[in-house]
Amino acid sequence: MVMSTVRHAQYWATRIVLRPAIVLVALLSFSGCLVKPHALNKDEIKARAVKDFQAISSIEEPITRPIDLYKAIARALKYNLDAKVKAMQVQLAHQQLNIAHYSLLPQVSANAGFDGRNNFSGGVGQSIITGRQAIESFTSAEKTFAYGNLALSWDVLDFGLSFVRAQQAADNVMIAEEEKRRIAVRLVQEVRSAYWRAMSAERVLPRIQFLNESVSKALDSVQRIVDRKLQAPLIPLNYRRDLLNIQREVRRLFHEFNTAKTQLASVMGVSPGTSFDLVMPSSAISVPTINLDSQTMEEQALLLRPKLRAIDYKKRINAKETKTVFLELFPSLKVSFGGYYNSNSLLFYQNWLTYAAQVS
Numbered sequence: 001m002v003m004s005t006v007r008h009a010q011y012w013a014t015r016i017v018l019r020p021a022i023v024l025v026a027l028l029s030f031s032g033c034l035v036k037p038h039a040l041n042k043d044e045i046k047a048r049a050v051k052d053f054q055a056i057s058s059i060e061e062p063i064t065r066p067i068d069l070y071k072a073i074a075r076a077l078k079y080n081l082d083a084k085v086k087a088m089q090v091q092l093a094h095q096q097l098n099i100a101h102y103s104l105l106p107q108v109s110a111n112a113g114f115d116g117r118n119n120f121s122g123g124v125g126q127s128i129i130t131g132r133q134a135i136e137s138f139t140s141a142e143k144t145f146a147y148g149n150l151a152l153s154w155d156v157l158d159f160g161l162s163f164v165r166a167q168q169a170a171d172n173v174m175i176a177e178e179e180k181r182r183i184a185v186r187l188v189q190e191v192r193s194a195y196w197r198a199m200s201a202e203r204v205l206p207r208i209q210f211l212n213e214s215v216s217k218a219l220d221s222v223q224r225i226v227d228r229k230l231q232a233p234l235i236p237l238n239y240r241r242d243l244l245n246i247q248r249e250v251r252r253l254f255h256e257f258n259t260a261k262t263q264l265a266s267v268m269g270v271s272p273g274t275s276f277d278l279v280m281p282s283s284a285i286s287v288p289t290i291n292l293d294s295q296t297m298e299e300q301a302l303l304l305r306p307k308l309r310a311i312d313y314k315k316r317i318n319a320k321e322t323k324t325v326f327l328e329l330f331p332s333l334k335v336s337f338g339g340y341y342n343s344n345s346l347l348f349y350q351n352w353l354t355y356a357a358q359v360s
Contacts, residue, residue, distance in 0.1 A: 063270070068279035069195050072268055076187045079269030083187060086180040093169070093176040100166035106154035116144035140346050151338030151354075160327045164320050171313045171320075178313070182306035187267065194264035199278055201257035208254050215247045334358045 067075070077083055122139035126132070222240045265274065292300075302308060337355045344350065 063274065063276045066277040066279045067268075068281075069192065072195050072264065073188055073191045075268040075270070076191045077184055080187055080267060081269060082183055083180075086176070086183045090173070090176040090180050093173040097166065097169040097173050100162065100169040103162040104159060104166060106152050108150070108152050110148070110150045112146070112148035114144070114146050119143070140344075142344050142346060145342060145344040147340070147342045147344075149338055149340040151336060153334060153336040155332055155334045157327065157330055157332040160330075161324055164324050164327070168317045168320050171317045175310045175313045178306040178310045182310075185306070190267050191264070194260060194267055195278070197257065197260035198264045199281070201260045202278065202280075205254070205257050208250055208257065212247065212250045212254065215243055215250060219243050219247070332360045334360070 061075075061079070120139040120143060121141050122137050124137050125134035127134050219240065222243065261278075265272070265276070270276065335357050337353070339351070339353050341351050
């Protein structure tokens, strides 16, 4: 009778404590779902923009001497933003490969904790046959105790899947390398084209400007002839039409050559407004000859083109993906081993080792 009364009191005490706790947890969970989006303020955006600008401009090497073609190519490969992005993608691919390597290792988990209560945890024994209490109330745990464990587990199926994923990550590294090489080849082509256009601009722009001025003077002369009616109207008008066509072409060339140096600076990653000089090449430059026929060049393109190589690596990744689907059909074998500690003095062994194997 006394035991029943104690249990009844404990039941009502538990309900009195648990009800407010459950209501409080429910309110906190509901309030956690009411998260509203908020935009960044202007100060945060400005701080980020200043930080990005400093990161872009702080690494640029100042230009102290005239730039030749090879220095222009070197600066483009080193400071061009597209090249930097591809270099960072290569680093990211290598980091992902390192993570894939770590996934091949067994899993290690360490846990530690402290447990306590206001009374002893205990129980009694009851006879299955008679239903009477077999033994008096007992406990096997102290009120407060600390515990900890260090366990090592290894899944054979996860190891196989992780091994295939690591191979795919290695192929992704090669794809990133090919993309980096593609950007480098494109930059070299753009720098070479922009450099020679800028070099031609320095030589041709004064002549184009002189030609533009000559055409403008000729147009003024034609206009005076038309105003004074010194010739038949059809002849000066035809001449004026030809001059306007020439002037339009001259201005197009002037605009194209005038922006050539700016385009070269953009490809090299030079900050806008930075002035630099180009090295005038000698007039004895010889054009290299390529002793290759069309079939050989096509074979070289098929062998060395970065896009085609990247497609080959993607095909290999897709082939490995079928292996992962096949491995997932096998059962999982998990092996574990661990050491445990518990400060409970009522335990017969406070330190013990466990080992297990599980197939699922």
